[in-house]
Amino acid sequence: MSINTIFRPFRNSDAERSDRTAGDRLRHRQKIRESIRENIADIIAEESIIGKSRDRVIKVPIRGIREYRFVYGDNTPGVGQGDGASQPGQVVGKARGEGVDKAGDRAGVDYYETDVTLEDLIDIMFEDLDLPDLERKALRQIEALRMSKRRGYRTVGIRVRLDKHRTVKSRVKRKLAAQRRLRNVELDAADAPGEGTAAAASVPELRDGGEQRVDADGQERQADATPKRFPFHVDDLVYRHITTDVRRESNAVVMCIMDTSGSMDTMKKYLARSFFFLLYQFIATKYRSVEIVFISHHTEAHEVTEEEFFHKGESGGTFISSGYQKALDIIAKRYHPSLWNIYAFHCSDGDNFDSDNSAALKSASELAAICNLFGYGEIKPLGSRYYESSMLNIFRRLDAENFQTVLIERKEDIWPSFKAFLAKERVQD
């Protein structure tokens, strides 16, 4: 036979050892991550992301890791195969996307989307921020006692913490040790006949039932005809020892304050919402428990639900101070600054009544004094020209290190503004 053939059987060890793609897959994932990072500002400005829960998987269009070659364009005719009744004019597919594969090795249009969870995305976002971890103030941590920390084993304890497994083990140990003792006693007895029975009798429980011993010639014989019990001894009992554990909880509250006066339209609210969303996500990565408070205000302020906050339109004028005052009230009532890290952010279009400006400035400085970070974002979408009414100039007079004003004109501004805002973070004494 002229063809020589050999078969190499499957070897499991090969399969386990040779995850040859691991390195290249890792490298590819790094590329995806880099690409996401490069486009992070665009991605997080997408509507589809804002307001989604953290474990949700989202699709992110990735640029930069496609492979390019010289190929023919989309308007190139091709040849396909029908089911036997093809007629001119019949539609056989979409001009873009799959459906029709051309013969040969045409690269095709390489649409590439990758799945990431929002959490991953937020991690990448905050890696990009490159901020040092926020310091947490000792005072603002709550001590919580937990009873679950295990600290080894004890021979005394209460019944419910009896460790049965270890107890049985220690009994088996004791039993084996006792049998060795018995054997030694028997040997001694053989050496000195007459004393044997007495010695054996001194360890009566060792003549244990069911115990088989093997002779040198391999023959088994019953050690004793009647099985004897080998009961648990109090020394066998093992209890789990549990200590109380002190955990430091750190708490933060995000105060979202928004102007809902008549001049705040949907676009402005969307921008504000994106900002609040980022803020909340960021704070949530840093603290164990984060609460969120929504305050909407026009000439007077109310604490509202999230739904109302973003969707309920109000009308009328604006007293910014009312919103701040409400925030101060809520902090005084529920979030004492010695226990809570407070982050407050206010979004408005800056269209405040002039008479309110000094009051607003005053309450803003009060708020800045008790917050970790307090920010004011003025939302002026491009094209919406206002008279010179802007709070940015007024707030410039507020001299607090942890206060920051940002101007947001379009959704691309959100990320840079957010970064600028966080740069002011400091921990108050």
Add this chain to the structure above:
Amino acid sequence: MANWELQDLEYWDAKIRDQAEALGLDCYRQEFELCNHTDMLAYMAYSGIPSHYPHWSYGKSFEKLKTLYEYGVSGLPYEMVINSNPALAYLMRDNSLCLQILTIAHVYGHNDFFKNNFTFKTTRAEFTLGTFKAHAERVRRYAEDPSIGIDRVEAILDAAHALSLQRRRNLAVRKLTPDEERERMLHAAEPPPDPYQRLHQRAEYVQPDLQKLPLSPEEDLLLFIRDYNPYLANWERDLLTIVDEEARYFIPQIETKIMNEGWASWVHREILNGIELPQDLHLEFLVRHNQVVRPTPGGLNPYHVGLKVWTDLKRRFDEPTAEETEDYGTSTMTGMQKLLDARATDRDVSFLRRYLNENLMRELDLFEYEPKGEDLVISKVADKEGWRDVKEQLLRNVGMANVPVISIDDADFGHKRTLYLVHQHDGRDLHLENAEKTLGYLYRLWGREVVLESVVTAKRTLLTFNDRGFSAKTLK
């Protein structure tokens, strides 16, 4: 677990080999390796090569294949065989006995094709595995070298991969050395012998420009850059060589896709019909076989098209119709002789041009489609008027005919070391986004401005990539 033991495979393999020899196949030594599905996915990602150099694109392709497989969008191939001597094939351990038998027979078809088809003559099959291994070691060494590092290696590999198919296609034609090239030019410059030279005015001798670089348009982009960009480091040159060698290895497979798959399908059908399978295996074989060779509406299944053409070719020689005998006369060759002959001397383009006739095209229901707005719309079908056009279109879409021909015209354009390339436009425009990015890669490798002359929507256009990025200019 599957319903077979290794002995079963060996038992059937012996029968298959008998049949293969009876057919007249001429194979390399064959090695089968059993693997699981993860291994198979990995082999697919690396085109079957056991030891291949690392690059992230293979990780990407693995992830893609794995996702498609896990979501059930695509199955795994039953077999994977690489062109080497001995030929190396992988069998999936979880496949049923019938599938293994089918696969083994199919593999002998490919093996025979690799050994005998003329396009594979230059691939040096006995060195395949060693060459790829050496490549892998070199690339790893560069990546681990602290003075180079993986990022710079990847930068070169990314660029080289983008350009790897921009090379000479017909490997059976030897490339002239620079000296021979010069000789040819001098010879071509001489006026042709003229029997009436007493009457005619003597043609003026034009001195050929022997200083020009390249002397004649050059299609091997990577090799040209390697040889004529003086600023490349040795390791960069080596990477270009590696990528080019790999492309050269795979071009024959691109060029013979339809023939090769058709031939292997034809072989496995013949063999399995000849080895007297028990009835249950035979029925399963029929099902599997039809899954492999069924037409994909809207697409073009190379297994199906290839098998049809091979089958028809054999019939035409063994049992020609009266019409055919009248048209072509009687042949001295048997059908099998003809098949063995064609599998050695054709590639997809010539194979289809010669043997895909009007009847066959109608039977396959081939059509030409064109994009119209959002949709792809059938423009011509294989009827009396249209079949020639459809066929021409098909020939332009198979094998390397699907890769635009781009050659270097001048490596010192405008005396600025600008690389001037010409796209030989055949009615099909380049995909502009791809062209832009690929020119970017070309610029990265050449280090100076690159200019590509092409035709975009019927206007001559210069696509330029230089230190200011990409630009396109329409010529008057």
